[in-house]
Amino acid sequence: MITTAIRVARVGSAAELVAAALVMLGFPALMLAALVPSVPAFAAAAAVTYLADHFLHRRGSYLINRLSKVRAGLSIRFLIRELLLVLLLARLSLSDNLMFYGAVAGFIAFYGLQAPHGALVTLIRNRRRMPVATRNVDLASRIRIPGAPPQWLLDRSAEKMLHLDLAAVTGILVSAQLDSAIAGFIGIGVTVGLGCLYVLSLAPFVRGNRIPPRAEKVLDAVDDWLRAYRPETVLYFSGSKESAYQVNMWLETMEQLDSRPLIILRERAILERMAPTTVPIVCVPGGVHLMNMDLSTVRVALYAANVGKNIHLLRVPTMKHVFIGHGDSDKLASVNPFSKVYDEVWTAGRAGRDRYALADVGVRDDDIAEVGRPQLAPIQLWHGVPEDRMPTVLYAPTWEGWDDNPGNTSILLAGENIVRTLVTADPPVRVLYKPHPFTGTRSAAAKAAHQRITALVGRAAAERAAAPAFTADAGAESAAAAELTRIGARLAELTSAGEGGDEAESTRDGVVDVAKFQEIAGLRAEWNDAYWRSFPRWQHRVITDAEPRLYDCFNVSDAMVSDISSVVSDFIASGKPYAVTDSAALGAEEFKRQNTAVRAAVILTNDAAGLGGLLAAVRDPSTDPLAAERGELKRYLLGPDEPASIVRFNTAVGDLAAKAETRNRGQETRTATSELTG
Structure with missing residues (x-):
């Protein structure tokens, strides 16, 4: 029954289900306590709603999202609790008391601070959002990118601001119980004072020297870097955040290219989920920005997914466009008719070529190249089950x-x-x-x-x-578990360095440290070995x-x-x-x-x-x-084991780049001839 309730409520655990029930029941309990009236009962119900609400927020519960959709969002829940506290004061016959008017005025002032607070947070986030976000691209030497505001200011800012009312609610409840206004006014003063301080702390970060340059300067800096780097082969990707694995699987291949690689992403959510790499990454959410970027040195563009946004790069005629996909299978996706828009389609082996021929979706056999699967290099060949272990x-x-x-x-x-x-x-x-x-x-x-x-x-x-x-072997497994802990701690230390900033700061500081990158790769291999030794075979x-x-x-x-x-x-x-x-x-x-x-x-x-x-x-x-x-x-x-897939892949890239060069030279000749004869 509990499992069914969890599934229906779409919460992740029994604890979330209990917390959700407490939120639902807590507010009617608050109203009942206010009407009775009972200060202790109201205090207990308020504590339950605060704690349950906070727990659900920290878990990112689906219920919290649904409450916002039905106009019972976070700020409304806080406001209702405060209004019920005012009702409690009225029911206690304190409506003629100075404390009653102090509570009303204090809550009005506190909610008056919500608008400038929300506006400042939104303004800071919007102004610090880059038109192009990057990794492994040196923009810091070309434009000034200031550091991000302290994380505590912007992280869960609305929740933090609203929780400042705890001081006022606690003080007012103490005053109501003791029939003394001192605690209430102190609480109200603390709440309003901290709210003002929060707003004032945000204000400096909307000034010019705390925000990145305008979009035009950022885009000019990216083009300047592109002209200096001169990328030759681009891996282009667009998709949902869950599809990041489809581009991550190609990172090692891109690192092993003989030509200068570049990765172009279209969604910020994908950039946030990219695995560590030494390849430069440029995330360009805007189609117009992408179409205006200087990609004149690129000769080969590789596409890992068939998506609508591919058209923004497919329109560039100076490069050859290739569909490489994100796997080789007999699913219908492997013979998508959209594939005929590319100059070539690369498959792992003969099977992929035959698959397109059978599907008859418009992909010509001459436009297919068999390049193997470079990603499969880590897969070890089987030599049977060792005698000392279970299959x-x-x-x-x-x-x-x-x-x-x-x-x-x-x-x-x-x-x-x-x-x-x-x-x-x-x-x-x-x-x-x-x-x-x-x-x-x-x-x-x-x-x-x-x-x-x-x-x-x-x-x-x-x-x-x-x-x-x-x-x-408890001793060996314990030792492996300790090794996992040690490696995990070091990996966390290496991968968390520099985290916590926003998009602009990550763009500024996101140039990979090669020595650290190599250490991380070695540690991941050690972690994998220790993982399998940390429990019985x-x-x-x-x-x-x-x-x-x-x-x-x-x-x-x-x-x-x-x-x-x-x-x-x-x-x-x-x-x-x-x-x-x-x-x-x-x-x-x-x-x-x-x-x-x-x-x-x-x-x-x-x-x-x-x-x-x-x-x-x-x-x-x-x-x-x-x-x-x-x-x-x-x-x-x-395909065959020899030559290695990465060799075949590099050969295919080189051959296609040569075709692009031939096409471009021919176009230049035709243009020059046309101008002379015109």
Whole structure:
């Protein structure tokens, strides 16, 4: 029942549900206490509403957002509480008392300060918002960018300002109880005084020397930097904040380019979620600003997603435009008809080329290049399960997608069956469950299924830990946990340095320290190693955080169960056995016909039948009937092992840049000829 209530209320936990109930019941309790009248009861109800409200705000509860939508926002709730306090004074027959008029005047004055406070906060934020935000771009030597105001001034500013009424409310309640106006006037004075001080503290930050230059100067500085840096290859990306992983997966590839790289983003939310990189990043939210930027030296533009805002760069004829996507799979998104707007489409292997030919969406075969997947370099090849450990099976389903196609994900119909079969397998295996980060974002049913699977893995892990047959090396695990803590503290220290500023300050100070960047990369590798040593090799695990990464899970697993997505194509690089669920019940032959990546897979039905074949291949690779097919499919999907994918990718970039140069020189010649003959 509690779980149902949490889901209906759309709160994250039982504690949030209780806090939400206290907020809902607290205000009627305040009114009742005011009408009785009872000062102690009113004080108790007020304390409950303050604390519950604050708790929900700190949790970012969905309920808080909904209250604002129905005109019961934060300021209204504070005002109602104060009006009910005035009602309490009236019911106590204090309406002719000086304290009553002091309370009314004090609250009016306090609310009079809300307007200048809100206006100043909004003005400061707007004036410090840059038309172009950057990372690893030296703008500080070109324009003056002042530091951000102290974080405490602007962070949750409305909540902080409104909570200043605590002094007045407390003082008035004390006065009402003691029948003495002194405490009330002191409280009112403190509230109004602190409110004035807060407003005065904000005022200096709207002056000219505390705000960045005008947009024109910032844009000129960016163009000046572009002319000095002379970028040659651009990775362009636009999308929702949840899609940041689609551009992050290309960062290491961009760092390894032979040409000078640049990343152009269109949303600030994406910039905030970018992984550390040495590549210069320019975030240009405005289409007009982007179209006016000096990108004359760029010869190749790479696109990781098909989105409407791509048109703002696609219009530039002096560069060649390439769709590289964010994964290689048999999903319809991999053959989007929009792809024909690009000069070329790059696929991992022959499979991608054939996919476009079969789809017949207007992408010509001559415009397709096979470049491999440079991101797959960290994936290790499989050489069988070591004798000293239990086999590990990774369940990595994709998300539910934007429609209700039953073939989108196995999590709805098959997920629990798959996990239940794996955790009860005999001989036993270890299960790692790592769902897609979008899981449950659109479908409540998918979210509920994910929660049930998580609970199932948790129960199986607890039962295994309690079984005498499973022993652990407590000393080694404790040492690894201590190592994790040490590495985590150092990573937090390195990654938090310079944080806390606003967009302008991050643009000014966001030039990467290469030595620190390299140390962070080394620490992340150490963290990953320590993570897997921090618990027994037989312990089931749910992994929903960004770390460890999916490829790290690949490397510690001996087999995988997944759905039709790029995860399957990537896993094939390991050479390990894998299974794919036919969630739409197409039948094995039709499923293989429609989906290239499952040709060497164990095909599962929604009841998880067939998992025995996968586990048998893991336990005795010599009897694996699909081993040869996996090797052949790997070459078909991802291309040859030699030359390395990053070499092929760089070659493709160079070849296309040469085509762009040829086109531009020809255009210049034609223009010059036209001027002479004209």
